[in-house]
Amino acid sequence: MKEFIKNSRLKPWDGVIVLVLIVSSFLPIILFSMQETAESAVVEKRAILRVDGEEIKTFDLIEGQKTFTYLYEDEDGDSNLIEIQGDRIRIKEADCGDQICVRRGWASKNGETIVCLPHKLVIEIQTADGSDMDDLIY
């Protein structure tokens, strides 16, 4: 065995090279798992504003973002003031008759909707991976 090793003329860096190769062969796994954790941290959540079935605008709901408002007005003068705060959304003011959409309050979970029937306006929340869908239903 000793003679064999001598015959093969191993040099000090050979072991290092083989070790580096073995370690680097696991690199893709490490990279992929890191990427996955980074992606799962940012759950892509959006609120889609639809009027009369037509998509008007989408808002990204990202936790910690600045609060901002968006005023929707159509030709008849119907207006809804939509407020986005962090990862949730609500209708702050509306000039509709029943004010149900305003009283509905904040929506933040996947599949939640805010409806303003008089204006045919719907805000729906969608997450890219469908999380928050598994709420218990009794």
Added chain:
Amino acid sequence: MSRLRRIIFIALLVAQGVIIGLIENMIPYPFAFAPGAKLGLANLITIIALFTMPKRESFMLLWMRLILTTLLGGSISTFLYSMSGALLSYGGMLLVKQLGPKRVSIIGISATGGFMHNVGQLVTASWIAQSWTVMLYLPILSFLGILSGIAIGISANYLLQRVDTLRRFQTEYEEQTHVSWKT
């Protein structure tokens, strides 16, 4: 040594490489365990070429071996796989060889070659499949690749020590480069 001798030497090495490659193609790879794993025996020829002739000629030898193996028993897709693997392993081996005879031996060089061969194949596979997840096969493949690389390094050692013709070419090449890999 005359130019004719060099050309015959290259031709013989190419022929051997092609034959080794064809025989290797006949060995069924363990699909369930490691799909696409190959021993990379033809790498032996590349290593011998690296130690007995200038880079230009060994590069030409590599291409001739690739093209002939494809023509004799391959398809475009196998050509893509073996080309990317062979080119990457050639580059990797050249890089490691730059470390010099004091630091690395043939075994380290050929282990790098085997590993880079697998990397090249997987890069091509993930390009064809349009998904980087193919790269997750790398640990399984490179385990075999490094092992066979070490084995090939040992056999290249013996070849370069025992075969007279190879030794003569190696001596001549080392006189040109002033780097001696013989100890």
